[in-house]
Amino acid sequence: MTFLQRNPDIVWRHEKRREEQVLKEMDAGKDVEERGTVILLISGMMHQLNLLGGMIWNLCDGTRTEEQIVDCLLKEFDVERNVLAADVAEFIEDLLQREWLIYG
């Protein structure tokens, strides 16, 4: 099993109030693709993860595989599994390359 975990050197914060707002906007049919809900502070720069990215980030706590993360997210989003799995795989691959995520 290959569990995904966040790079422990990265300082981050889940902006819960912002996430609540983004969820309301999503329910109202607005485009929330560019709206950050998790902030990462890396080398003096701030990066934001959007709703899906933030949820994946939160789930990467060293106890789940990529497949298990998809299982968790399927409970939150009304979407085909293969579509969601592709999005999750692309996001995780990107963050693995940046070394923001690592395999535990």
Next chain:
Amino acid sequence: MADTITELFSAPLTFNWTLSYKCNFTCSHCYSRDEVGEELPTEKIKQVVDVLADRQVPFINFGGGEPLIRDDLLEVTRYATDKGLNVSMNSNGWLLDHATAEQIQQAGFKSVGISIDSAVGKSHDDFRNMNGSFERATAALDALHQVGVKTTMSAVISRINFKDFHSLLDLARKHKVSQVFLHNFKCSGRGFKNREDLDLSPQEWKEFYVEALGTKKVTKDLLISFDDPVIASLPGYDENPMVKGSSCGKLSLHLRPNGDITPCGFIPLVVGNILTDNFEDLWYNSPVLNGMRNKEAKGKCQGCGAYQDCLGGCTARSFATTGDLSEPDPHCWK
């Protein structure tokens, strides 16, 4: 009032925390040396840490006063680091020998900054009004490096060093420092009383920053940092700060020894107390903080093409010299 800061941030990223105003030095520029105030006992300080951890504030930077004067500093730091906070401090280095450096490392400090204002020992000692302080400060840097604690060096730019900051960078290299902060001079406290002797003219500030920014661009072995929003008006300035203008009240807040919160250590406006007030209410609704986040151009800032980037420069200097948060920064050369 909703704004771009609180629309995203539920709390600041950093609390600059003055645990005590007490200090073993009497520096000419100090904002706090003449301050007195109640200090919280250890258990109350831990309650403050609990609030910061609950609010997910990632960074605490202890300043002062001299942080090492508090004999519970290491205990409090261990408590904070155990809760996941990233703790740093700024010290004059006098009390920081090898044994203390080891304790600092064990307490979990992420980094320690040592204040050194001149690479010439006597100039530093005179500025700090403490003979031998340069030697102790550099020894502190070495001790910290030896035990594996990341070190930074802080210099307040003033008349004694603005033409000679390159030697400060060389000194930092010699003592294996990773980052040098060239702090802008604040006219608060003793800095206000002594500003005629210490502060530069706006034109001198411009010349200093033009040269210092040029040096920063070509320096690869050392991080050089400025915390002065007025530089955003310089041609060729291409940094990408997280926020425009002063970061105080947006990315950072300041804690006084009694738990009172101010926007920064140089602005004596109390927005509330971290132990007795609801922090969320203060963060989102404080008129002072919202005033700092939503400044309106006044005076020569009106119509200035740089205003959208510098937002009037350093709010603390504006307030210290005019009593108005939105007046132009007196260091501005435009």
